[in-house]
Amino acid sequence: MKLKDVIKMLENFAPLSLAESWDNVGLLIDPCSSHEYEIKRALLTIDLTENVVEEATSKDCSLVISYHPPIFKSFKRLLQGNAKDRIIMKCIARGITVYSPHTCWDSVDNGVNDWIGSCFENKKIVPIVPNSLIQDAGMGRILTLSTPLSLTAICDILKSHLGIKHVRVGHKDNFDDSELVKTIAICAGSGGSLLNGVDADIYITGEMSHHDVLAAISEGRSVILSEHTHTERGFLKSVVNIFQDKCMGNIEFIVSEIDSDPLKTIS
Numbered sequence: 001m002k003l004k005d006v007i008k009m010l011e012n013f014a015p016l017s018l019a020e021s022w023d024n025v026g027l028l029i030d031p032c033s034s035h036e037y038e039i040k041r042a043l044l045t046i047d048l049t050e051n052v053v054e055e056a057t058s059k060d061c062s063l064v065i066s067y068h069p070p071i072f073k074s075f076k077r078l079l080q081g082n083a084k085d086r087i088i089m090k091c092i093a094r095g096i097t098v099y100s101p102h103t104c105w106d107s108v109d110n111g112v113n114d115w116i117g118s119c120f121e122n123k124k125i126v127p128i129v130p131n132s133l134i135q136d137a138g139m140g141r142i143l144t145l146s147t148p149l150s151l152t153a154i155c156d157i158l159k160s161h162l163g164i165k166h167v168r169v170g171h172k173d174n175f176d177d178s179e180l181v182k183t184i185a186i187c188a189g190s191g192g193s194l195l196n197g198v199d200a201d202i203y204i205t206g207e208m209s210h211h212d213v214l215a216a217i218s219e220g221r222s223v224i225l226s227e228h229t230h231t232e233r234g235f236l237k238s239v240v241n242i243f244q245d246k247c248m249g250n251i252e253f254i255v256s257e258i259d260s261d262p263l264k265t266i267s
Helices: 003-013 050-058 083-093 103-107 112-117 151-162 210-218 233-246
Strands: 026-029 041-045 063-066 097-100 123-130 138-149 168-170 181-190 202-207 222-225 252-255
Touching (some): 003 063, 050 083, 112 181, 112 233, 151 181, 151 222
Parallel strands (some): 063 097
Antiparallel strands (some): 123 138
């Protein structure tokens, strides 16, 4: 499948206009002389590390779809002594194209935030900040449960969905687990700024600052933190099937086996 057609499919799935103004999305590394270049296999990853570049090379993936943009801050030079620079140079030298969707996938309908919320049944789900141009898109999600759940039950459901054993939980001093939760606010990744002051019983995100957690608890809310990329990585297994169908088998999409959360919990 031609590179230009793969990019068109990606942008149709999640238009670049959905990205936050501070983000860096779309085609970031383009080593090919023509977008007529044929892509036979694409690797999906949350983070493009040096090890993931080696994986892409070994699996003959000429396209990497990296959820987090490997190029974010501006730079004036590329040096072998800098890991991020080496990643860029290796991709160019090996003819690996890199595309990053980041907050486009967060915002789009049936994107990352909707995937997080999909583990809860019988709910109404709407964006926290709706997109003015694209229906059902926007940043974050608020779920209203038709059958309220306890905080413990929500933690168990979330851990099972994300495929993790632990979450961090904060709650008010006089917390009682018999109190049932009706509304849940969700933000993939780092949700401190988006969730701040949102009217919901529980906030679910990957990470928040110490003071953002204190502020939420002081307002009588509970907070569930699962670590940043745990809120994002599972979505790749879902979206890879969507892309495979859209491209009708003309390109193979695979999920990185090397990519993982950089933080481990030691019991």
